[in-house]
Amino acid sequence: MSVRYRSGLLVLVAAAGLGGCAVLETMRKCGAGCPGDAALTAAVQTRLGEHTALLAPNRVYVSTLDGIVYLSGQVATDAQRLDAVQIARATPGVTRVVDTVALEYTGR
Numbered sequence: 715m716s717v718r719y720r721s722g723l724l725v726l727v728a729a730a731g732l733g734g735c736a737v738l739e740t741m742r743k744c745g746a747g748c749p750g751d752a753a754l755t756a757a758v759q760t761r762l763g764e765h766t767a768l769l770a771p772n773r774v775y776v777s778t779l780d781g782i783v784y785l786s787g788q789v790a791t792d793a794q795r796l797d798a799v800q801i802a803r804a805t806p807g808v809t810r811v812v813d814t815v816a817l818e819y820t821g822r
Contacts, residue, residue, distance in 0.1 A: 744780055750807065751778040758783055758805050765801065767794055774798045774815060781809035790818045 744751075755778040762768050762776070772794060773787040783802045789795050795815045802811045 747778075748780045751780070754778045754781065754783065754805070754807050758802050758808070761801050761805055762798060765797060768798055768801075776802070781807060782812060783808050783810070784812045784814065786814045788816045788818055792817060 755776050758776045758778070762774055768774055768789065772789040774785055774789065775787045777784045777786070783805070785798055785802055789798065795813065795817065798815060799811050799813050802808055
């Protein structure tokens with residue numbers, strides 16, 4: 715996924731999670747990312763990687779903007795989705811988690 719596409723996607727997810735005014739304020743304050751956001755994303759990704767139930771074929775993507783972690787992707791069960799949210803919330807420095815992780819479509 716290109717950096718430009720990913721940045722645009724982050725802004726759209728942020729707009730949905732925070733509301734337009736909050737996103738604009740954050741963008742004015744930090745541009746495409748605030749100090750520490752990349753480290754926070756890496757910390758959450760590392761913690762998620764320690765849980766085998768969240769590894770492939772599940773896909774949980776992590777983006778951070780101003781200390782708010784945005785989770786997206788797809789997992790097989792609601793328990794896995796909730797685990798991902800709890801893991802992100804327990805990561806030091808995370809101020810809020812916005813969960814847009816989808817459940818796997820089973821065709822039923």
